Amino acid sequence: MSDLTLAPRRRPLWRLFIMPVLLLVAAAAWSAFWFYSASKVDETADAWRAREARSGRVYDCARRSVAGYPFRLEVRCDGASVSLTSQTAGQTAAQAPITAKLGEILVVAQVYDPKLLIAEFTAPATISEQGDQPSMVVNWRTARSSIVGLPAVPQRISLVFDDPAIDRVSGSMQTPLARAKHIELHGRLVEGTPSDHPVIETALQIADGSVQELHPLLAQPFDADVRAKLSGLRDFSPKPWPQRFREIQAAGGHVEIVQSRIQQGDVVAVAAGSLGLDAQGRLEGELQMTVAGIEKVIPAxxxxxxxxxxxxxxxxxxxxxxxxxxxxxxxxxxxxxxxxxxxxxxxxxxxxxxxxxxxxxxxxxxxxxxPARAFPLRFVDGAVFLGPLKVAQTPPLF
Structure with missing residues (x-):
């Protein structure tokens, strides 16, 4: 009997190519998805710009580009500008718009998480009124924003500025108008929906802030931490701010100051209460304040x-x-x-x-x-009263 030698069975070669082919197909599909998403950026941006323009806010880009392949979408806008018409109580559609311009905006979204948008802004920004030369210049070290909820509905928005500075421009002279070390503004939807009576909760933090020309109390550096809730909105549809304020007033809406704390040197003040609008668009309401060091406030x-x-x-x-x-x-x-x-x-x-x-x-x-004193801070017809003393006057909002 002869020995039989069995040859080893060969495996089909095509199995060796399964994984490379699958990876190639996945890469091709992902690339197609990325380029499709990139192609929709212009379409989405133009639709949003058209909606905003109907509300008197015209956004534009001198140059717009999309990059970030393969995992991100980076939309870069060079020569960004926004023109605002009928956005304040005293401005009409017949007047020349207020125009703000800045060098660059970079918006980044992860392809696998399109509901989170992160943006960075490049300083400086200039603000012009009535089509004249720039009347204000805004600078900052870093400026960022994030929006959660897009493209469906915005659920949370944040703005952060480091070392912001606003200067008033007159000819070749620049005069300081406002300064801060750090500013944060956060907002989120807490009730309702963007299309049906939304209620917004906001938080504002200011570190080493100062404002000239408004009131002597604001000229010295101060820290502020304010939490508020806004009700009375009909929806988030684009519209001029005076119209939106009228809707809030008609609906009996108000701003509830849930908690606030302001410190300026040794003076510390906390306040809570509610503010609304009267039929003329002026602030009305009352805040209950407690102030430590009020004797240092009186001279100011x-x-x-x-x-x-x-x-x-x-x-x-x-x-x-x-x-x-x-x-x-x-x-x-x-x-x-x-x-x-x-x-x-x-x-x-x-x-x-x-x-x-x-x-x-x-x-x-x-x-x-x-030691401190507790007393009401009243708003009547836009006037601000500290007890019986009128300390400020606010303009109408519509």
């Missing part, structure tokens, strides 16, 4: 300067009917003639009396271990 209210310049007749009519401005000025003059400098001393020490009056109006409290 400018009451001494008001007395030195003369007491307005409208103020006298409110607090002392029948007394004329000239009578008060004559009284100060008579005091100065009788005892030189006496009238000026009385004016200069007016803030002491005002501080005492505020202490008498509120009640004693303790804030973060410091």
């Amino acid at each position: 209210l400018g009451i001494e300067k008001m007395l030195e310049e003369g007491v307005p007749q409208a103020t006298l009519d409110r607090v002392a009917p029948g007394v004329k401005t000239q009578d008060v000025n004559n009284l100060f003059g008579a005091l100065d003639r009788a005892i030189p400098g006496l009238g000026k001393v009385i004016k200069q020490n007016a803030n002491v009396g005002v501080a005492a009056g505020i202490n008498a109006l509120g009640k004693e409290a303790v804030l973060e271990g410091k």
Whole structure:
């Protein structure tokens, strides 16, 4: 009997190519998907721009490009600009738009997570009014935003700025208008839907912020942390802001200040309450405030300067009917003639009396271990009252 040698059975060679072929097919499919998604960017952006333009907000790009293959979509907009028409109470559609321009916007989305958009903005930005030369210049070290929920509906939005600075431009001169070390603004949908009475919760944080030209209290660096909830919106459809504010007022909407804390040096203030709009678009409502170090705030209210310049007749009519401005000025003059400098001393020490009056109006409290006073901050017809004292006036919103 002879020995039989069995030859080894050969495996089909085609099996060796299964994995490479599958990888090649997957790569081709992924590439096709990426290029299809990239081709839809222009279409989606143009549709969004058309919707915004109907609301008086015209966005444009001098050059737009798409990159990021294979796992990201990077949309780069060079020469970005936005023109705003009828976005404030005093602006009409017939007026030239307010235009803002900035160098570049880079928007990034992961192909496998298209509901998260991250954007970076390149400084500087310029703001022009009525088609004139730039009236403001905005700079920052870094600026980023993120939006969660697109392309379906926005659920959460965040904006973060490091070292933002706003300067007013007059000819070749630039004057500081606002500064901050860090600013964060977060918003999220907490009730309703974007198309049916949404309610938005917001959080604003400002570190070392200061604003010139608005009020002396804002000129010195301050930190702020504010949480608020906005109700009364009909939907998120694009529309001018005055129209949106009218809808909020008609629906009885309001901003609920859930929690706020502002610190400026040794002065600390916390407040909570609700603010709405009256039929003329002016702020109304009340905040309950607690302030530690209020005696340091009084000089910044400018009451001494008001007395030195003369007491307005409208103020006298409110607090002392029948007394004329000239009578008060004559009284100060008579005091100065009788005892030189006496009238000026009385004016200069007016803030002491005002501080005492505020202490008498509120009640004693303790804030973060410091003696404090608690009292209401009222908004009536856009005017801001600290007790009986009018400390500011806000413009109408529509």
